[in-house]
Amino acid sequence: MKLLRVGQPGAERPAALDDEGRLRDLSGVVLDIDGTFLSGSGPHRVAAALAGGDLPVLDPEGLRIGPPLRPGKIVCIGLNYRDHAAESDLPVPAEPVVFMKAADTVIGPYDQVLVPRGSTKTDWEVELAVVIGHTARYLESHADALACVGGYAVSHDVSEREFQLERGGQWDKGKSCETFNPLGPWLVTADEVPDPQALGLRLWVNGEARQNGSAKDMIFGVAEIVRYLSQFMVLYPGDLINTGTPAGVALGQPEPKPYLRAGDVVELEVDGLGRQRQEIGAA
Incomplete structure (x- = not known):
């Protein structure tokens, strides 16, 4: 569905x-x-x-599409594609890099993303989002982990790189700014995604292709991410996991890096999960 x-x-x-x-x-x-x-x-x-077949039909004309889920917590995995770790000039992690993102960053897939006040390094990241459908704690196998997945969605893990990497403390400061997690348009139930690692991810800025990757290139796949996280925290139904982004972010580009500015347009998609489009504004 x-x-x-x-x-x-x-x-x-x-x-x-x-x-x-x-x-x-x-x-x-x-x-x-x-x-x-x-x-x-x-x-x-x-x-x-x-x-x-008896449900009322809605006219989509002029109807806002919101985020497909009212999430609990948002758990993110960093540096989960080898090519993205390389472009960030960071070593491939031996274990998943885990950080949290505020749940109130979630907006609709076509809502406006706001560049924070004082920001000069707002960046894009197309990601495969995993939605937890059943409580997961201390899972023992990948099969157990996948049985806890309720569905998948397109996630835009917007990041402010100066706040994240140059201001000290936790990455959360560069990840939890207002509007920094467009989600959707759909939550596609797990039964329609037999192999999440087969999904392609793509992103464009102002019509120029910036990211073109595949979930098969994840360092840690969906099943391992869910299993691993369940050793450190309880994952509840409705929790969201952003699983990392492939190469092609602004951070990895030559100087001057093409960070997002008000007036830019970002489009992104994941195979079978739909497509997003956001106009960039200023906070």
Whole structure:
């Protein structure tokens, strides 16, 4: 299933795409798309309602597409592609590099991204997002880990490199600025993604291709990331994991590095998970 949330910020309602690509209103079936929905009977009720064909059809004209999930925590994996570690002039990590990102950074896939005040190094990162569907703690195998995945989505892990790398302390300062995690357009349930490592990821800035990678090149794959994280924290339904970005970010470009400025347009996509587009503004 391809699940969405539509409407104005803070007032989104659940929706889904049917087999013919029509937008169907789910507000009469489930309250929202979140951890409670994923861990309970919500997916089964939505599947049955879609099969019945009686759900109201929504007119997409002028309808805002919000983030497809109201997430719990956001856990991120850094330097998870060898080519990105190389362009960042950093060694390939022996274990996953883990940091947190504020959940309130999540916005819709077509919402405006704001360059923070004082920023000169706002950067782009297309990522495969993993959405947890069942509680994960101390998992023992990759099979157990994948059984806890509820779905996948396109994530834009926007980063401010000076805040992240030059201001001391934790990476979170360069990752948790307002609007720094466009998500969606869809949450695609795990049954429609048999091999997440086969997915391609691409990103353009002002129409110029900047990133073109594949999840098969991850240092740590989805199953290992979920298994590994479960040794250090409990992953709950609705939690989001950003799994890293391939090469091609502004940080890895020659000087003068082409960091984002107000007026730029970023487009990104992941195979089968949809496409995003954001205009860049100023905070």
